Amino acid sequence: MLTTLPLEIQVKILTIDPSSSLKYVNSHFYILYNDLFHDKIIATFGEDINFILIKVLPWLKRYIKSLDVFRFKARHSIASRLGLTDTSEIDDSEGINRLNCLYVKDSWKYIYSILKNKRLYAEYSDYTIDEPTNYVYNHFVEINRTYLLSYSKTLWLSPGRYNLNIGLIIKHGSGLGTTKFEIKYKDATGKDVIQTFYPPTNINEILPKQQFCLLKIGEFSLPEVFSLHRGTIDHEKLFKVEFVMEEIGLYLKSGFRIFFIDIAQPSLLFNDYDLLYYTVKETDYKYFINLPLKNLYKALNIVQNGEHDDGILGYGHGDPSSDLSKYDNDYLIPGKEANLVEKITGEAKLMEYSNFFFNNRFKKRLFKFNTVYQQRQFINRFGDFKQDWDEYPEKDKEELLNDARFGRVQPQKSCSYDRQGLKWKIPILGEL
Numbered sequence: 001m002l003t004t005l006p007l008e009i010q011v012k013i014l015t016i017d018p019s020s021s022l023k024y025v026n027s028h029f030y031i032l033y034n035d036l037f038h039d040k041i042i043a044t045f046g047e048d049i050n051f052i053l054i055k056v057l058p059w060l061k062r063y064i065k066s067l068d069v070f071r072f073k074a075r076h077s078i079a080s081r082l083g084l085t086d087t088s089e090i091d092d093s094e095g096i097n098r099l100n101c102l103y104v105k106d107s108w109k110y111i112y113s114i115l116k117n118k119r120l121y122a123e124y125s126d127y128t129i130d131e132p133t134n135y136v137y138n139h140f141v142e143i144n145r146t147y148l149l150s151y152s153k154t155l156w157l158s159p160g161r162y163n164l165n166i167g168l169i170i171k172h173g174s175g176l177g178t179t180k181f182e183i184k185y186k187d188a189t190g191k192d193v194i195q196t197f198y199p200p201t202n203i204n205e206i207l208p209k210q211q212f213c214l215l216k217i218g219e220f221s222l223p224e225v226f227s228l229h230r231g232t233i234d235h236e237k238l239f240k241v242e243f244v245m246e247e248i249g250l251y252l253k254s255g256f257r258i259f260f261i262d263i264a265q266p267s268l269l270f271n272d273y274d275l276l277y278y279t280v281k282e283t284d285y286k287y288f289i290n291l292p293l294k295n296l297y298k299a300l301n302i303v304q305n306g307e308h309d310d311g312i313l314g315y316g317h318g319d320p321s322s323d324l325s326k327y328d329n330d331y332l333i334p335g336k337e338a339n340l341v342e343k344i345t346g347e348a349k350l351m352e353y354s355n356f357f358f359n360n361r362f363k364k365r366l367f368k369f370n371t372v373y374q375q376r377q378f379i380n381r382f383g384d385f386k387q388d389w390d391e392y393p394e395k396d397k398e399e400l401l402n403d404a405r406f407g408r409v410q411p412q413k414s415c416s417y418d419r420q421g422l423k424w425k426i427p428i429l430g431e432l
Helices: 007-016 026-047 048-054 059-068 066-082 108-116 268-272 291-305 338-342 346-361 372-382 386-391 396-407
Strands: 116-121 127-128 140-144 149-157 161-172 179-186 192-197 213-223 237-247 254-264 275-280 366-369
Touching: 026 048, 026 066, 026 108, 048 059, 048 179, 048 291, 059 108, 059 291, 059 346, 059 366, 066 346, 108 291, 116 149, 116 291, 149 254, 149 291, 161 268, 179 213, 179 268, 192 213, 213 386, 237 254, 268 275, 268 291, 366 372
Parallel strands: none
Antiparallel strands: 116 254, 127 149, 140 254, 149 237, 161 213, 161 254, 179 192, 179 237, 213 275, 275 366
């Protein structure tokens, strides 16, 4: 039996081929696989990432808890065997034990994905645009007849490869092709490194109108950090990166809505199959902006960037609780009256919202690949997504239950990729 082998050999077997099914053989290997992600978090982000996580614990737990609508059994199989309880509010001298609780110790893979990827949601303070014809709403930026567009954000990233994507809706867009995207950081010698990207000049013609699109702008890499302080200052494992998006011409920009900037790990779709964009037939931000995740990233940025009411304190010293009004907790659900949603409170409100977000009717996407060859390769492996797009009806969980109750047969999807429509709703999950 593999479980009788020394632990070092078991770990080696898991890490040699982390995509294998060994982690699903029994609870022992599933728990070990989960624990190895905590080791990977420490190796990637440094020892002090534990104290960063403690500072954002309320927002972290809330987001992980929201994922129970599709992964409760998987998480519970770890939590029950480890005897985890929700005792994270009990303080201790070291602080680390506060992470040995529900929604944290049973979810290291998802926590790693949160830290490794960054999703930059629309915040008024980050944008410079003309007003009053343009608006930064609570959850997105509306661009309407402006010559001025500038956005900047500071974030912390570990070495590795990343995709730079933008989530947006084109209504009758113009001017997006003259927007410049920049990644700035300092190398080991202190020299500024700038990587610049431009969308295709005919992007307004390429993207479909009145639909949500996630468009790949480009790829960039951050080298391994070689610093005199490496090993003594944990956050020296990370790069302080400034992301900038700005207009470079004198062209009028109008008719599009920006939801978020996505900085993500390499993925099968965008990298292995050279995807240009995918689209979903919906324009309501509520289907694409996950509020618990938005709040978590907001808290994480405050802590890592050292933001505080009294000024800049440095990495890890920000206080995410200094202004709770910054966070969005209006868990509105399309099709339900606001006063009915307000009657649901606490955890029930969170789970009602999460059930809507992860189990809504939008489970299929239309993919646009850069080459016909890559499209054909994808279809050969997963099935014809275009046939599903044209013929497969979008139904939410309640409609499917009603169909099952009355014996209505559901047509089988042709495309097997992300059949439950979850991959695009969470940060990219990496492997060991």
